[in-house]
Amino acid sequence: MSLVEKGTLAIRNGRIVDPVAGTITEGGMLIRNGVIEAFGDIEHGLFRRSDVVADAKGALIAPGIIDVGAFAIDPAAATAGGITTSLLMPDQSPPLDNPALIRQAASFPSDAVSIVPIAAATRGLEGREMAEIGLMQRAGAVAVSTGRSWIADSGLMYRLLAYASAFDLIVMTHAEDDGLTKGAAATDGEMASRLGLPSAPAIAEAMAVARDIALAEETGARLHFRQLSTARAFDLVRTAKRRGVRVTCGVTPAHLLLSEQGIGPFRTFARLSPPLRSEDDRKASIEAVRDGTVDLLCSAHDPRGPEAKRLPYASAEPGMAGAETLLTLSLTLVKDEVVTLPRLFELISAAPARLFGLDAGRIAQGAAADLILVDEDMPWKISAEALAGRAGNTPFDGLPVQGRVLKTIKGGQPLG
Amino acid sequence: MSDAPTEFALPDGVHPFPHRHLTGIAGLQPWEIGFLLDEAEQWIALNRNTSKHDSRLAGLTQINAFFENSTRTLLSFEIAGKRLGADVVNMHAAQSSVKKGETLIDTAVTLNAMRPDVIVIRHDSSGATGLIADKVDCPVLNAGDGRHEHPTQALLDALTIRRRVGRINGTVVVICGDVLHSRVARSNIILLGTLGAEVRVVAPPTLLPSAIERMGAIPYTDFDAALEGAEVVMMLRLQLERMDGAFVPSPREYHHFYGLTRERLGRAAPGALVMHPGPMNRGIEITSDIADDLQRSAITEQVEMGVAVRMACLDVLTRARRGVEGWA
Numbered sequence: 001m002s003l004v005e006k007g008t009l010a011i012r013n014g015r016i017v018d019p020v021a022g023t024i025t026e027g028g029m030l031i032r033n034g035v036i037e038a039f040g041d042i043e044h045g046l047f048r049r050s051d052v053v054a055d056a057k058g059a060l061i062a063p064g065i066i067d068v069g070a071f072a073i074d075p076a077a078a079t080a081g082g083i084t085t086s087l088l089m090p091d092q093s094p095p096l097d098n099p100a101l102i103r104q105a106a107s108f109p110s111d112a113v114s115i116v117p118i119a120a121a122t123r124g125l126e127g128r129e130m131a132e133i134g135l136m137q138r139a140g141a142v143a144v145s146t147g148r149s150w151i152a153d154s155g156l157m158y159r160l161l162a163y164a165s166a167f168d169l170i171v172m173t174h175a176e177d178d179g180l181t182k183g184a185a186a187t188d189g190e191m192a193s194r195l196g197l198p199s200a201p202a203i204a205e206a207m208a209v210a211r212d213i214a215l216a217e218e219t220g221a222r223l224h225f226r227q228l229s230t231a232r233a234f235d236l237v238r239t240a241k242r243r244g245v246r247v248t249c250g251v252t253p254a255h256l257l258l259s260e261q262g263i264g265p266f267r268t269f270a271r272l273s274p275p276l277r278s279e280d281d282r283k284a285s286i287e288a289v290r291d292g293t294v295d296l297l298c299s300a301h302d303p304r305g306p307e308a309k310r311l312p313y314a315s316a317e318p319g320m321a322g323a324e325t326l327l328t329l330s331l332t333l334v335k336d337e338v339v340t341l342p343r344l345f346e347l348i349s350a351a352p353a354r355l356f357g358l359d360a361g362r363i364a365q366g367a368a369a370d371l372i373l374v375d376e377d378m379p380w381k382i383s384a385e386a387l388a389g390r391a392g393n394t395p396f397d398g399l400p401v402q403g404r405v406l407k408t409i410k411g412g413q414p415l416g
Numbered sequence: 417m418s419d420a421p422t423e424f425a426l427p428d429g430v431h432p433f434p435h436r437h438l439t440g441i442a443g444l445q446p447w448e449i450g451f452l453l454d455e456a457e458q459w460i461a462l463n464r465n466t467s468k469h470d471s472r473l474a475g476l477t478q479i480n481a482f483f484e485n486s487t488r489t490l491l492s493f494e495i496a497g498k499r500l501g502a503d504v505v506n507m508h509a510a511q512s513s514v515k516k517g518e519t520l521i522d523t524a525v526t527l528n529a530m531r532p533d534v535i536v537i538r539h540d541s542s543g544a545t546g547l548i549a550d551k552v553d554c555p556v557l558n559a560g561d562g563r564h565e566h567p568t569q570a571l572l573d574a575l576t577i578r579r580r581v582g583r584i585n586g587t588v589v590v591i592c593g594d595v596l597h598s599r600v601a602r603s604n605i606i607l608l609g610t611l612g613a614e615v616r617v618v619a620p621p622t623l624l625p626s627a628i629e630r631m632g633a634i635p636y637t638d639f640d641a642a643l644e645g646a647e648v649v650m651m652l653r654l655q656l657e658r659m660d661g662a663f664v665p666s667p668r669e670y671h672h673f674y675g676l677t678r679e680r681l682g683r684a685a686p687g688a689l690v691m692h693p694g695p696m697n698r699g700i701e702i703t704s705d706i707a708d709d710l711q712r713s714a715i716t717e718q719v720e721m722g723v724a725v726r727m728a729c730l731d732v733l734t735r736a737r738r739g740v741e742g743w744a
Contacts, residue, residue, distance in 0.1 A: 188626030194442070196542040196563030196602055199626060266543030310521050312541030314562070 008032045009412060010047045014056030014373070016040065018363045019063060019346035029061055031369040034412035039363060054414075056373055059406055062345045063361045064370035065327060066352040068250055069118070069145075069172065069226045070301040073105075077301065077323040077389025078113040079415045082405035084370035085360050086113050086301075086323075087352070090120035091147045097123050097131040099139035106140035112408070112415050114370075116358065118172060119144045121160055127151045130160055137167050142356040143224065145172040148273060150208050152178055157212065161221035170222045170248075170356065173212055175233060176274055180204035185314040187275045191260045198314055202277055206232035213240045213247055224355070225249040227300060229274045231284030238293045248295040248355060253329035254320060254395060256285050262395055268309045268316035269384070270395040272300070275318075289347070290338045295355065297347045299326040303391035321393045329396065331376055331403035341376065369412040378404045424450055424585075424611065431742075433732050437549045437556040440565035441606040449607060453575050455728035456721070463499070463723055473502035476533035476734060481523075481548075482559070483509040483539040488694060488719070489559050489569075493536045496726035502533070520544060521551055528552040534734055537561070542599075555733035557726075563597050568729060569693055570603035572721040574611065576714050577648055579721075580689050585612035588685070590642050591633070592618040592674060593652025593701055594663075596625050600693045601652060605633045618642040619674065622663045623654075639674055643683040650691040651676050651701050659700075667700050676702045681712070689714050 012028035016039055027040040028047065038046075047053050064084025071089045078086055088105055090096035096105055097120035105117040119141035123129045125148075133144045144164055150173065151157045164171050184200035186192040192199035209225060213236055216223035228234060228249045240247050254272060259279045263270045270276060277285075288294045302319030309316050330348065333339050339347070353361030360370055382399045384392035408415045424446030426432055432451040441449070462468055478497040482490050490506060497504040507527070520539070524547075527535060534555050537545045542562030549556040560566040574584060581587055589608050595601040595617045608615050609632040617628055618636040628635050636642035643649065654670060664670045681688065690706055690713045698704050707713055735743035 190627040190630040193625035193627040194602070194631060196561075196565070196599060196625075198563075201626070266546060307519070310519070310547075312520065312539070312544040312547060312562070314541055314543075 008037075008050045008052070009414070010050035010053045011056050011061060011373075012042070012047050012053065014059055014061040016363060017060050017062035017342055017345050019342050019350040020362050022340070022342040022346070024060070024342060028056075029371070031409070031412045034369055036363065036365060036367050036369050038365065060341075060374040060376060062372050062374060063349040063363060064372050064408065064410065065348045066358060066361050067301065067323060067326065068296055068298045068352045068356070070299065070323065071319065072301060072303050072390060073108055073115055074301060074303055074323060074389045075110045075112040077303065077321065077387065079408045080388040080405065081299070081324040082327050082372035082374065082408050083299075083323055084113055084372070084408065084410050085116060085358060087116045087118055087142065087356065089147060090118055090125060090145055095120045095125045095147070096141075097125065099132060099135045102136045102139040102141045111413060112410055116356070117141050121146050121171060122151070122156070125149070127153060127156065130156070130163060133164060133169060134167050137169055142358065143170040143172050145226070146174055148174055150174050150176055150178055154211060154215070158215050158219065161215050161223065162219040165219050165221040168222065170224045172224045172226050173208070174273075175205050175208040175212070175225045175228060177204045177207040180207070185271060185275070186263060187260055187277050189260050189278050191264050195264065195266060195313070202230045202281060203232060205230045205274060206236060209233040209236045213237070213245055216247055217243070217245045220246070222246045223248070227252050227255065227274065227298065228288075229255045229277050229285060230281045234284055234288035234293050238288070238291070241293070249293070250296045250298045251285055251289065251294050252298055252300045252322060253326060254322065255282065256289065257329060257332065258282070258395060263313070266313045267395065268311065268313055269320060269393045269397070271313060271316050271318045272320055273318035286333070286338055289333060294347070296351045297326065297330050299323045303389055304393045305391050309393050319393070320395055321387060321389055321391050324387050324389055325382055325394060325396055325401075327374065327405060328382070328401045328403050334376070335402065369409060371409040372405050373407040373409075374403065375406055376403045378402065380404055426451065436736075438567050438729055438733060439546045439549055439556065439558045441567045441570050441603045441610070442565065444610065446610050449571070449574065449611060452571055452725070452728050452732065453578060455732060456571070456575055456724040459724035459727040460721070463720070468499050469501070470499060471501035472731060472738070473497065473500040473734060476502045476738075477531070478502040478504045478534045478536065478730065479527055479530070479532040480504065480506045480536045480559070481527060481538075482507065483537070483544070484560070485509070486538055486559070489538065492719070492722045493559060493726050496723050496730055499723070500727055500730055502730070520547060524548040524551045528554070533737055534730060554737070557729055557733060560599050563599055563602070565603045566599040567603050568722065568726050569600050570607040571729070572718055572725040573604055573650065573691060573693070574607055575721045575725055576691065576718050577689065580714055580717070581647055584608060587613045587648060588616070588646050589613050589648040589650060590616045590618060590646040590684070591650045591652065592639060592642070592676070594623045594654045594658060595619050595628065595652065596623045597655070597658070598652050602631070604650065605631050609633070616642045616646070620664060640680065640683055643680065646684040646688055648689045648691060649676060649681065649684055653693065653695065653697060654701055656697070671700050675700060676706055678703065678705055681706060688712070691715065691718060693718070
């Protein structure tokens, strides 16, 4: 019996990254009807009988990236960055706070990227009344989130976590105590002092993390910190995990590669939320990736045009276009021997899939053929103007980097 | 004219001021600061004459774009421009389309299209002046941007110190007050540090920037301790709305711990100079008997130096467009 029929794609001469098994093996892949039919050491004759045979020329074949917590639907950026599944933040206009809006977002018509919505935890994301999170889960939401801000009301957060635990829904929170961060545009430190920027102490993050961990521990709920950036916050997560608290966290490459020095002089593309931190916190973030405290890497993709960024620093909106550079920048962790290559792919595909219950992020017979071909050594230069997505607000403009997505395959279809 | 020496001499073959704009003191070499101070000396002399006119900026247009309210700084820049013969135009935020939602860059592009020869900018947001400087074809002079910098204030303070104390290098200067929100403090810390002064900053911890020691200033919370051996005491204005419990419990409490009184001044070096960028809150950060003591207070002299320093900056920054030899 032949495995190959009409509509098949064969990729040969690749190195297959299996992030679940933690292996890289030379071989090829057969894709039919949008799913992986066979992979590994495939009989030569099968390649010849496929409709399309692509030579990977030694490139990595890995699961497509699952990006947790993008602020915009941006298929062009996703494809350029190798992202095949994007978990969309509820911070849309209007906020994703009812089942109809969740259904609409989940059925976003794109052949390039699956949009998986995250529901607003509170109505209008205002942090006052719980939204219909159970119904939104039924409508397709895989988590609920406090959005860009923290819920200051501890009583509401307690009830939210308790309620969400009934649905085993992850509550994804932004970790900054806004009593401290209100009005701040930077973290306390040398740059904020020199530039005269309103700033807040970095412990604003640890304070939010400490409270939310305590509430999650009390309620037994699942808690995910969308992105953390400080040594103290990672310490809290590390010890909470040891106690068995169901807490996870993400981090962005920007916070692993840049410190507060990156904001000078008044570079609004480096205005992020949470803000870029001290060099010590940056190093602690890398250590948290190394020791497994960090569960996943995410882009926090937030494309912003000049109307939001060509402003005085404190008036500019925070956020960066990160989808296209997520993998490339993360590969520096492999070069610096912080993580192995399979582990890196786990952090950007298998781990988010497992955490949010998605049928993606794995190489297996019958699994969806959401794949990327990657040359992990290819040198190129990040250029804000050349980014394919909706905006070029990257703090890495002009940076020479290594490693690039050669091809993104979504549901068996090569894109671009 | 003062015969005070310039502490850091211009190296051979180096241009005395190679900058297109003056957006801050940060990044200036000591001899560049010294050069501006030296240039200002001639204008002090001119300003004391009955006839105060020079025509070197004749035919040039100077726009004072003030996005934040100001009386004394605006007046100082206007007088400085007019005494040099420039056509001076003032744009106030209250009259501008900024209030109608136009972005700062759009406003800058509009101003630029009117072909000014120099733009003086004040804005309430840190970094705003630099943002505009990148978008216009003429020199830009920062008249204060948010909490960031106020370079001409630091220059006029330095000129005042240089003339009254005789030097800046090695001078112990205490800056007391709302350092956190003060562009005057930041520019002064950088300038005085660059010229070799010892700068101490004093404030309650709520009004000190988080990493002020990284800028080279020595932080104190005890005013009396900071005053030991001080040759210059620079008081900062504290906005009244910051004394209502958010940063400081009350004006009374602030005065008790951080107000400059005759008794407290006795802890400083004999004859220590008292300065204030104005406008003063009399009876809060400074008592009237000190503010009005001409032997100790240089407050009115600071205002006089301000005009001279701004004339020097306007002259130097427009030299390239005026085709002055060695500057084109």
